[in-house]
Amino acid sequence: MTFNVGQKSTLNMMTREQEDNLKTFFGSLDRISNQGLYDLGLITKTKEQKTEELAKFVPKNIKVEIFKFSSKLVADDLLKFIIKVFEEKKWGLIELEDGFLPAKAYNQLRLLSINNHLQVFDLADKKGEEADIKQPKESRLIIVGNEEVLSKIKIPTFLRLFGPIINLK
Amino acid sequence: MSEKMPQDQELFKTPEEEQREKGPIFKFAKKERDEKGKETKKEYASVAGIELEVNKEGEGTQFKEEEFQDFSLDKKSLELLESMAISVKLDQPLLQEGPTDIGKTKALEYLAYLTNNHLLYQSFSGQTDVSDLIGKYVPAIEDVRIRFENILSNRKNLSEDTKTILRNLDKDSKRFALTLDECLKIAQNEGLADPRELEKLQWNWADGELLRQMKYDRGRGCWSYFDELGAAEPQVLVKINRIFSQGTRRISVSENSENPTIEAIYPEWHSQAGKPNRFRIVATTNPPSYAGRIPFEKDFIRRWNYKRSAGLDEQTFLARLDWVGHQRKAELPEIKYHEKPEGYIDLDKNPEIDHLVNRVIAEFSIQAQKKLDSWEWGQGEQEFRFDEMSEAFRTQQYMRKLQGRDLVETLKDAIRYYYTGKIEANLRFYFKDVKNEKFEEQEDRVKELESLLEEIISGPTGPRIKQIDGSSLSIQEAIEKEVKKLNPEIAKKELEGELQKLDAEMRKSEFLKGDFREGAGK
Secondary structure (H helix, E strand, C coil), X not given: CCCCCCCCCCCCCCCHHHHHHHHHHHHHHHHCCECCECCEEEEEXXXXXXXXXXXXXXXXXXXXXXXXXXXXXXXXXXXXXXXXXXXXXXXXXXXXXXXXXXXXHHHHHXXXXXXXXXXXXXXHXXXXXXXXXXXXXXXXXXXXXXXXXXXXXXXXXXXXXXXXXXXXX | CCCCHHHHHHHHCCHHHHHHHCCCEEEEEEEEEXXXXXXXXXEEEEECCEEXXXXXXXXXXXXXXXXXXXXXCCHHHHHHHHHHHHHHHHCCCEEEECCCCCCHHHHHHHHHHHCCCCEXXXXXXXXXXXXXXXXXEEECCHHHHHHHHHHHXXXXXXXXXXXXXXXXXXXXXXXXXXXXXXXXXXXXXXCCCCCCCHHHHXXXXXXCHXXXXXXXXXXXXXXXXXXXHHHCCHHHHHHXXXXXXXXXXXXXXXXXXXXXXXXXXCCHHHHHHCCCCCCEEEEEECCCCCCCCCCXXXXXXXXXXXXXXXXXXXXXXXXXXXXXXXXXXXXXXXXXXXXXXXXXXXXXXXXXXXXXXXXXXXXXXXXXXXXXXXXXXCCCCCCCCCCCHXXXXXXXXXXXXXXXXXXXXXXXXXXXXXXXXXXXXXXXXXXXXXXXXXXXXXXXXXHHHHHHHHHHHHCCCCCCEECCCCCEECHHHHHHHHHHHHCHHHHHHHHHHHHHHHHHHHHHHHHHHHXXXXXXXX
């Protein structure tokens, strides 16, 4: 499909420029580390843009998993997804569907952003155990949400979790 | 000639220089005798002059050497390491304030790695609940427990009755957790299970993060990191404040009369079992100017060893960039060694000297507070007091456990650490030789406090100690007199030290003269 710069592809609901920016965004997450640490990324999308479509712009050799997190789920569900992504050395795109981000989940995202570790305790299948899991060098995490949803997150330090941030509005 | 130099230079080194050559961080082993006289070999890490025992028992650190390949040892990281090492050594809770990205977290992780201690994290956000820290009752059945926890973590959708229960807990500073009855009511309000089935769910107490850290590794405890403490809600801070106000940091959570009191077994367990307690707490926060951050209450600040650190100066900024890829070492300030030297003055056994030390602490606390009261503070700046007993007691501990070669110098360092460090923590590293633009606004205040300290210790307007012959001495002179009286060996050793230095200098100068003549001859 070809379209002009500034014209939105119906498939991705993005302009060519936005697509290029998104490729650069994923590329920088892939290649650039900050003092040996891999950044968390943040994508602000429109309601119409689908996370599945955004994932297609991740470099071809990388396997991506998508997880949709909302208040119907619990923090442990999100943590289990992250652990799985790390074990399989994949990238994880986490879409926040309704702005729900409990303290337990925020804690772990913060920990990942400051030292690329997860420190989980009492996960359903590992009751009473503490697990310290290091983010493998192959894995990255990207939070995705539309502007309305992300504005519902009232954690003042939320944006400090991230390295690269892209707005696809 | 130049090839011979390194070998010849060995002749010129004083013992202090030899120690300094090992760098600011190194490990070493020491043979020590226990109470029964049995000799054991212990490993230590010397970190910015502070000796910390390397943990050899139970769970060790989760960090690996390769994680610190990009950790640049520069002035700022050394300052943070020293500050943290002192707090860890003296078991004083540290609250380190500083801008993002100066390396607060990395410094603590590196210290945990060096000393083989496990570090557990608690990041604070506006959503952190006191039950996350202390604990709560939860149903034993796993999926019901998860649903119950989710109810508590998503307050927006709760019924008014439940919101009232949670608000009451937040408001009551004396309470730490929800009672079992309250948990049952919440479960009922939110439709967790049929009301008749609720009690059959086997509700058990689940420790929160802080209790888990205190009890970690079968009660030995681990290092606790409170990250972004400034982002915590005021009601959470009030409850944390209460934990520290109990002095012993023992937590009694007796929220339900039917259940026994729940206690963190620190520190009684350790003393009873003769085990070392490894629980330490370090908190960090961004300055009050950051989003989501309001200054702490003065009452909260005094529970902590609060220290403020400026951002990176240009030299350190550059040093960090130069480290990446090249491991180019930064220029580092002189390290002071805090180990117990020969001639260590046991202040508990020498009340006269201790009293003189206390006079300086008391005088400085009161006079510095007067200065603090006279300074204008910007809106939103963190406030604190200098005339609190807590700082004076901390200074006393420093004098006993981190006494260097010179008692008066140690006293000055202790006061700089606990008092001036609240204005600018990196005094030692910036004050004397380096001009730091970011430091300018604090510089005048720091200088005023430094002058005050000098004046109290040795200045003409400072306190005078009357002697039997009618003369009077400054506190410094009086301390020195008492110390010499106490042990003539100290005076002898001081003299020997001076002679060693002179000898080294003379040999060096003779050598260089010879070198010069040789060179001139060619």
